[in-house]
Structure formats: structure tokens, C-alpha cells
Amino acid sequence: MINFIGNETQTELTARLIAADREPHSVIICGEHGLGKRTLAKVLASQLLCERGDGTFCGQCRACRLIEQGQHPDVMTVQSSDTGNYKVEDIRAVVSDAVVSPNEARLKVYIIPDLDRSRQTLIQVQNILLKLIEEPPDHTVMILTARSKETFLATIISRTLHLTVEETEPAQTAAYLAEQGCDPQLSEEAVRRCGGNIGACLDYVSDEKVRKLADIAAAAVQALAENDEYELLKLFTMADQKRDSFIRLMTFMQRAVRDALRIHTGTQTPYVFSQEACKALAAKRSTKRLTAAFDILGDFSGRASANCLTSILVNALTAALIKS
Structure with a gap:
């Protein structure tokens, strides 16, 4: 099951929206590197496609297992180049594919992570996505992540649900590092220097x-x-x-x-x-x-x-x- 620590406010909000048949078709997830933006995107995909259908996710059904493994045919993560830039043709392919019905789930979920790193094509990518975000097919959900909401065009911001990933409490972070078997001294240093940013703490100890x-x-x-x-x-x-x-x-x-x-x-x-x-x-x-x-x-x-x-x-x- 996807392990996402803290940020219950965000996951509870999306669960309520899905349970009320008001799931968002476009979502922006923001937060600094290491806080778990991609993980939250996978959690949201699981909430949307889990066989429970109530906004929560079980982690056990076929959909949940495939999402966790990165193999669900209706959850696509767009890949950037080594420099972080997205190719314009890849984004156009997403827009073209979005009109096609899902393979097996009720929705298709597209995840475009770390859009702020795509400096060379940032505006082009957003302009291409804008039509899809303005008039999304009923079966499509778009999830974009970046460090800051300021990355995005105002026209996109106004049409999306915004989620911000926050740091966990230091005690939560320390407990998680202990569960992972990290060196106690390095773990204590990591929490002092990286706070509740679990990804940054894991980088620090390793x-x-x-x-x-x-x-x-x-x-x-x-x-x-x-x-x-x-x-x-x-x-x-x-x-x-x-x-x-x-x-x-x-x-x-x-x-x-x-x-x-x-x-x-x-x-x-x-x-x-x-x-x-x-x-x-x-x-x-x-x-x-x-x-x-x-x-x-x-x-x-x-x-x-x-x-x-x-x-x-x-x-x-x-x-x-x-x-x-």
C-alpha cells in the first residue's frame, strides 16, 4: 500500500470530493522537493480508481496494486528529459490521448510531475494543456506538480484544485526514519537539518x-x-x-x-x-x-x-x- 505520511487534510478533502461525485478534473500539487508530491499524486489516483468507489483506497484491489507498481493502464506519468524539460510533442500526445476512453477504469489519470523544472518549454506546455483543462472529457483527470503555484499560468490556476504538501511533524519524521532502519545519529541530524521533509531526510541519511x-x-x-x-x-x-x-x-x-x-x-x-x-x-x-x-x-x-x-x-x- 502507498505509504504517505501526514497531510491528512489534503487526502481527506479529495476523499470527500470523490465520495460526493465532485472529483476534480484538474489538480495542482505544490511543495518543496522531497515532501511527496508524486506520492500524493499516486494516492489521489488510487482514491479515484479504487474499487471501493467511496474516495478512500484499499491498497489491495487490482487498481490499487497496479497504481502502486506504476503499471495501471489508465494512470500515465509523463516523463521529462534529463534536464527536466518536457517535449512539446509528448504533451500534445497527452491531449490527443485524453479523448480516448479508459482501458479498464472509469477514469484516465495523467500525472505531469515537476513542471517547474521544464523551464525551456514551461509556457508552451501549459498553453497546450489549457484547452484540456478548460474543457476536460468526463473521464479525464490531470494532475500537475511543482514547487510553487506561481509556476502556473493564471488561467490554469483558476481552473484547478490546489493541494499543498506540508512537512510532517518532526516526531513523525523521526519515527518513520526509525521504522526504515536508518542510523539513529544520522536520523537525528536529518530531522534537525531537513525538518519534516521525509524525502530530504532520507537523502540526508543515505x-x-x-x-x-x-x-x-x-x-x-x-x-x-x-x-x-x-x-x-x-x-x-x-x-x-x-x-x-x-x-x-x-x-x-x-x-x-x-x-x-x-x-x-x-x-x-x-x-x-x-x-x-x-x-x-x-x-x-x-x-x-x-x-x-x-x-x-x-x-x-x-x-x-x-x-x-x-x-x-x-x-x-x-x-x-x-x-x-
Whole structure:
């Protein structure tokens, strides 16, 4: 059975809609990398096609088993290229196929994940899908995922159900990691540094490169607290310059700055990214400056997502953070 932790509000909403024969024909699922957007898409497909027919899913019937295995003939996940871009002809093929009746289920479900990564064809893809979303066949459901709702055209946003995947509670995350047999010490570090993002926590405990990025982020926050521009630039240069690694580094730093902001404002923070670095930053910067740094990191993460070269971004990022 598909294992989706937390976010009961989202799954209960879709279950109620399906039970009332008001299932959405177009859905946008948003949330940062690792939170389970694709998993929620599979849960929704299971709710729609399960033989129970009441908006819940059993995980045992033929439809549920095939969806979990990725083999259901009426649940299609569109594949992007290695760079994350979707081919225009593949999206046109979806639109053409959508008018054809389902193979065996009552509905056909199309999942187009991580649309925000399709920077080269983002607008084209949405314009092609727009007619299908505006006037969907009765037997068609379209599920799109992205980090942010801002990825989508206003005309698509206005015609879709929006679901946001949230982090789980840290205790839930820790319990899940324990169930998976993860190393206890690494699991504790993962929850401190990745919060309730289960996918990110699993990456942390299994990938030394991810842990190295987290260490660089902690050191960079310490350098920022000391206003050491040279050290900050050196640390950014040390990090893996691949786009996904740069975005992950920005996410780690945002978590650390957020924790510093919580410390600065006296908010109870049981899981702190890095006690030493976050306390140092909280002591040296005002709420306004911490908020500005958080926003700058988000902005540069967005620039990297838009295919800007990270080797070019690091100089501007360093200057912006020191100035903030």
C-alpha cells in the first residue's frame, strides 16, 4: 500500500470530493522537493480508481496494486528529459490521448510531475494543456506538480484544485526514519537539518554529498554572522555547482536562517539546524535583516531553477547576503 505520511487534510478533502461525485478534473500539487508530491499524486489516483468507489483506497484491489507498481493502464506519468524539460510533442500526445476512453477504469489519470523544472518549454506546455483543462472529457483527470503555484499560468490556476504538501511533524519524521532502519545519529541530524521533509531526510541519511552540503550551509551561516565575505564566497565555491545541489544548499541555508530568526524572536525551536551558527547569526542580525537574507536565498534558488549558471550566481549571492 502507498505509504504517505501526514497531510491528512489534503487526502481527506479529495476523499470527500470523490465520495460526493465532485472529483476534480484538474489538480495542482505544490511543495518543496522531497515532501511527496508524486506520492500524493499516486494516492489521489488510487482514491479515484479504487474499487471501493467511496474516495478512500484499499491498497489491495487490482487498481490499487497496479497504481502502486506504476503499471495501471489508465494512470500515465509523463516523463521529462534529463534536464527536466518536457517535449512539446509528448504533451500534445497527452491531449490527443485524453479523448480516448479508459482501458479498464472509469477514469484516465495523467500525472505531469515537476513542471517547474521544464523551464525551456514551461509556457508552451501549459498553453497546450489549457484547452484540456478548460474543457476536460468526463473521464479525464490531470494532475500537475511543482514547487510553487506561481509556476502556473493564471488561467490554469483558476481552473484547478490546489493541494499543498506540508512537512510532517518532526516526531513523525523521526519515527518513520526509525521504522526504515536508518542510523539513529544520522536520523537525528536529518530531522534537525531537513525538518519534516521525509524525502530530504532520507537523502540526508543515505548520501554523504547531501550531508556535506548541509555542513557547508552551517559554515556559511557562521561566516554570514561574522560578515566574512571572503569565507562565504569560498564556501559557496566549494559546494557542488550542479543546479540541484545549489538549490539544496539554498534550502539548507534558508532553514538555518529561519531557525536563527526563531531564536532571535524567542520562539521555541526544539530542532535547530546548527546551534552555534544559528545563535551567532541571531545575535548579530535584526529581524529585518534575517528576513531579508531568507528572501535572498529563496530568490537565488529560483534563479538557479530558471537555469542560471550557478558559477555566475555565487558572486552575486555572496554580495547580496553581506549587504542584506
